[in-house]
Amino acid sequence: MTQSFSELSLSPAIEKAVAEMGYATMTPIQAQAIPVVLQGRDVMGAAQTGTGKTAAFTLPLLQRMLKHENASTSPARHPVRALVLLPTRELADQVAEQVKLYSKYTNLRSTVVFGGMDMKPQTAELKKGVEVLVATPGRLLDHIEAKNCVLNQVEYVVLDEADRMLDIGFLPDLQRILSYLPKQRTTLLFSATFSPEIKRLANSYLQDPVTIEVARSNATASTVEQHLYRVEDDDKRGVLKQILRERGIKQAFVFVNSKLGCARLARSLEREGLNTAALHGDKSQDERLKALEAFKTGAVDLLVCTDVAARGLDIKDVPAVFNFDIPFNAEDYVHRIGRTGRAGASGLAVSFVSGRDTRLIGDLEKLLGKKLELEALEFEADRRPAGRFNDGQRAWQQADGQDLERRAIRESRESRSSRESRADQRPARAPRAPADPLFDKPYEPSVASDAPPSWEVSQRPASRSASPNIKTRRKVPALFKSAPAPAQES
Numbered sequence: 001m002t003q004s005f006s007e008l009s010l011s012p013a014i015e016k017a018v019a020e021m022g023y024a025t026m027t028p029i030q031a032q033a034i035p036v037v038l039q040g041r042d043v044m045g046a047a048q049t050g051t052g053k054t055a056a057f058t059l060p061l062l063q064r065m066l067k068h069e070n071a072s073t074s075p076a077r078h079p080v081r082a083l084v085l086l087p088t089r090e091l092a093d094q095v096a097e098q099v100k101l102y103s104k105y106t107n108l109r110s111t112v113v114f115g116g117m118d119m120k121p122q123t124a125e126l127k128k129g130v131e132v133l134v135a136t137p138g139r140l141l142d143h144i145e146a147k148n149c150v151l152n153q154v155e156y157v158v159l160d161e162a163d164r165m166l167d168i169g170f171l172p173d174l175q176r177i178l179s180y181l182p183k184q185r186t187t188l189l190f191s192a193t194f195s196p197e198i199k200r201l202a203n204s205y206l207q208d209p210v211t212i213e214v215a216r217s218n219a220t221a222s223t224v225e226q227h228l229y230r231v232e233d234d235d236k237r238g239v240l241k242q243i244l245r246e247r248g249i250k251q252a253f254v255f256v257n258s259k260l261g262c263a264r265l266a267r268s269l270e271r272e273g274l275n276t277a278a279l280h281g282d283k284s285q286d287e288r289l290k291a292l293e294a295f296k297t298g299a300v301d302l303l304v305c306t307d308v309a310a311r312g313l314d315i316k317d318v319p320a321v322f323n324f325d326i327p328f329n330a331e332d333y334v335h336r337i338g339r340t341g342r343a344g345a346s347g348l349a350v351s352f353v354s355g356r357d358t359r360l361i362g363d364l365e366k367l368l369g370k371k372l373e374l375e376a377l378e379f380e381a382d383r384r385p386a387g388r389f390n391d392g393q394r395a396w397q398q399a400d401g402q403d404l405e406r407r408a409i410r411e412s413r414e415s416r417s418s419r420e421s422r423a424d425q426r427p428a429r430a431p432r433a434p435a436d437p438l439f440d441k442p443y444e445p446s447v448a449s450d451a452p453p454s455w456e457v458s459q460r461p462a463s464r465s466a467s468p469n470i471k472t473r474r475k476v477p478a479l480f481k482s483a484p485a486p487a488q489e490s
Contacts, residue, residue: 003031008038010063013105018059021101027052028214029190034060037188042209044202045190051214053190054098057084057158062103064156065131069107078109078129080149082156085137085177087165088308089114089285090292095160096134108132115139116285123148137165137173144180151180159205162189163198163331178205224341224349228361229377231352236324237268239379243322243350244274251295252320253339254304257328265324266304279305307332315339323351326360330367 003025005018026034029047036043037060047053061082070077084099086092096112103110110132111125119142126133126149133140133149143149157178159165165174187206191198203209231239240254256262259280266278277291277300288308294300296315303309307327321340327333333351340347353361353374365372 008034008059010059011066011106013066014059014062014102016105017102023055027056029053029212030056030059032212032214033057033190036210036212037061037186038063040064040186042186042206043188043190043212044194044199044206044209045188045212046194047190047212047214053160054095055102057160057188057190058095058099058102061132061156061158062099062106062108065108066106068131071107075127075129078131079153080130080133080151081153082132082158083151083154083177083181084132084134084158084160085140085165085174086134086160087136087168087170088161089116089136090288090309091161092134092136093289099132099134103132110134113139113143114285115142116288119143119146119148137170137177140177141173144177151177152182154181154185156186156188157181158188158190159202160190162202163191163194166198224337224347226337226349226351228351228353228372228374230374231354231377231379233354235379236352236354237265239352239377240269240322240324241272241274242379247320247348249320249348251298251301251318252303252322253309253318253336254302254322254324255309255327255336256304256306257325259306261325262304262306266302269302269304275299275301277303279303279309281306281308307336309339318347320348320350323349326351326353326357326364328360330360330363333364333367 005015005023005026010018027047029045029051033043033045033056037057043057045053045056047056065081068081072078084095086095092112092114096110099110109128109130111122111130112134113122113126114136115138119139122139122143123146126143135143140149144151159174165171187209189202189206189209194202229239243249244252254265256265259282262278262280263282266276269276277294279288279291283291291300291303292309295303304324307329318340321337323333323336327336337347337349340349361372361374
C-alpha cells in the first residue's frame with residue numbers, strides 16, 4: 001500500500017504545494033482513497049474525523065483536472081468541473097482554503113459560496129469562471145436559480161460529511177442539485193460515520209462504489225483521553241474552571257446543546273476573567289468567522305459553541321474538548337471529541353454528566369459498543385463557608401459563637417433604628433377634610449317604584465266626554481321617530 005505522497009506520481013505543481021504544507025506520509029484514508037479516485041471510481045469513504053479526508057478527495061481531483069488547465073482569462077474556458085458540497089459554512093470555508101493551497105501552483109480556479117453573506121461578491125467570482133466550486137446546498141441553489149453558475153460540465157461531485165447533510169434535512173436540496181448535473185460523473189462520499197439508512201440513501205447516488213473504512217464505524221480516536229465526570233448542572237461551570245486550572249489547559253472547545261445556553265455560558269465565563277468567544281447559529285456569518293479566526297490565532301482561549309462547530313473543523317494543536325452538555329445525537333459525540341487529538345496528536349475530552357443524562361449515556365454506549373464508566377470528581381465548591389461573615393472591609397472573617405451572637409444583636413439594632421429613622425423622615429399627613437353629609441346619605445328614589453313610566457303619563461287631562469268604557473291607547477317608548485309622510489302632489 002502506498003504510504004508516501006512521492007509515490008503517487010502527482011504533478012510537480014501539486015507535489016510542491018503538498019511539500020510546503022509539510023505532508024510526507026499519508027494517513028490510512030488517504031492511502032486507500034487517493035489511488036481509487038485517481039482511477040475514476042466512485043468512493044464511499046468512512047474514517048475518523050481529523051484523519052485527512054479533505055486531502056483524500058482534493059488531491060486526486062486536482063490531478064485529474066490538470067488536463068483542463070489553461071491560462072485563458074475567458075470565463076467560458078473555466079467551467080465548473082468539480083463540485084464539493086458541505087453542511088456548514090465554517091466547514092465550506094475551511095475546505096475552500098485547503099483547495100486554494102493545494103492548487104496554488106496551477107491555473108485551476110476555485111471559490112466558495114455559502115449563506116449568511118452578500119451574494120454579489122460570490123456572483124462576481126462565479127462569473128469569472130471556476131473549476132472547483134465549494135458550496136453549501138442552500139446558497140448553491142440560490143445561485144443556480146439566479147443563473148449565476150452552470151453545472152452541465154461537472155465531472156466530479158463530493159459530498160463531505162454526507163450523513164450530516166442528510167440528517168439535517170438537506171436531502172431535497174441535494175436531489176435538486178444532482179438533477180442539474182450530468183449523469184456521467186464521479187461521485188465521492190466522505191464522512192466520519194455512516195448509519196445503515198445513510199448507506200442505503202447514498203447507494204442511489206453512486207455507481208458501483210468502492211467502500212473504504214479505515215476504522216470501525218463510529219469509533220473514537222485512540223489518541224484522545226476521555227473522561228466522563230458526574231457533575232450537577234449548578235456545578236458544571238466551577239468544575240470546568242477547576243480542570244482548566246489543574247491541568248494548565250490554555251485553549252479548548254466547550255460544546256453545549258443550545259444556542260441560548262451557548263451565549264449565556266460564554267458571557268458568564270467572560271465575566272469571570274476567561275478569554276471566551278461564542279459560536280452558534282444565531283451569530284451572523286461575519287461574527288462566526290471572526291470568532292473562529294480569533295480562536296485559530298490564539299487570541300481566544302475558550303470557544304463556546306454548539307454542534308455547528310462539531311464537524312470537520314481542522315484547528316491544529318487544540319489540547320482539550322469539553323462536553324458541557326451531553327449531545328442529543330450520540331454520533332455528535334464522536335465529532336465533538338474529534339476536534340482534539342488530530343493528525344496523531346494526543347488530546348483530552350472531558351464530558352459532564354448530570355442526573356438527567358441517563359438516556360443519552362445509554363445511546364452513547366450503544367453507539368460505541370462499550371460500557372462507559374462515570375468518574376467522581378472532588379469539586380472545590382466556590383461558596384461562602386458557614387460561620388463566616390463579611391465585616392464590610394472586603395474581607396471574610398472567621399466567626400466563633402460570641403461573634404455570631406454579637407452580629408445578630410447588631411443587625412437587630414440596626415434594622416430597628418433604620419425603621420425608626422424612616423418613620424421620622426415620613427412627611428406629616430394633611431388634616432382630613434370634613435365629610436359631606438350628602439355623600440353619606442343612603443340612596444332614595446325620587447319616584448315611587450309602583451308609579452307608571454313617564455311616557456304613559458298623559459301630558460293633558462283626559463277629555464270628560466270620553467266614555468269610561470273606551471280605553472286609551474297605551475304609549476310605548478319609540479327608538480326611532482317615524483318619518484313624515486310625503487306631500488301629495490296636486
